[in-house]
């Protein structure tokens with residue numbers, strides 16, 4: 001008896017992106033199954049950010065198909081992600097300076113606030129109930145990430161590592177089916193990266209995670225599956241052990257290092 005593997009949440013099928021004459025992604029195919037951490041790595045300029053932006057709807061592919069839960073995603077916009085069940089954190093933190101930590105996290109919970117627009121206007125009891133339950137949820141996520149004591153603070157008053165966790169809380173509060181993390185380890189200390197790694201593994205109880213990251217160590221530790229890009233093409237695709245042992249990957253990274261050394 002064979003056990004069918006679960007249908008992927010997200011599929012990229014031969015995605016090609018061009019910027020003028022430059023091919024940023026060439027026929028990139030990958031899948032994100034449920035309850036899985038998928039890493040996207042590659043040297044500078046490999047196309048990682050472009051791939052992230054295609055998934056988020058910031059960049060339109062010239063060719064290829066994107067599918068979410070089996071349905072084609074055409075012309076989706078970043079604003080539609082939450083409704084689809086996709087949340088993201090960006091390279092920059094993207095926190096609102098004028099809002100407290102708690103308010104920032106509440107801003108990420110829009111998907112759950114459907115009744116709020118109108119109900120708030122009329123000040124109904126339902127609006128008050130919605131707000132109370134959202135606030136409780138936001139506080140719970142802040143607690144889970146160990147930053148609930150900062151709920152009333154403004155982001156700029158907090159250390160960078162704490163701000164990054166707030167950005168993560170804001171993405172998680174919408175209870176996404178898939179979480180996209182763009183360079184989650186950048187700017188973090190070794191101890192903070194260890195904590196992040198453990199946390200990402202725990203997320204798979206409820207969500208799939210796509211990690212676009214320079215930090216090889218984090219990717220090797222947390223990912224079930226890794227896609228390696230170089231000059232916009234997938235040059236390797238497999239488990240961390242398979243990718244680590246692939247001579248093409250070593251060559252791509254060593255090549256990039258040699259180029260940087262000779263430029264320095």
Ligand SMILES: Nc1ncnc2c1ncn2[C@@H]1O[C@H](COP(=O)(O)OP(=O)(O)OP(=O)(O)O)[C@@H](O)[C@H]1O
Nearest residue numbers: 019022023024042043044045046047048049050051
């Ligand atoms: N908006 C754009 N217009 C023109 N070229 C672009 C644009 N965005 C990216 N590129 C080019 O596409 C290629 C892939 O870039 P991308 O930023 O996706 O790579 P990356 O793997 O994220 O790199 P890094 O690790 O340096 O962030 C690069 O050659 C880059 O210069």
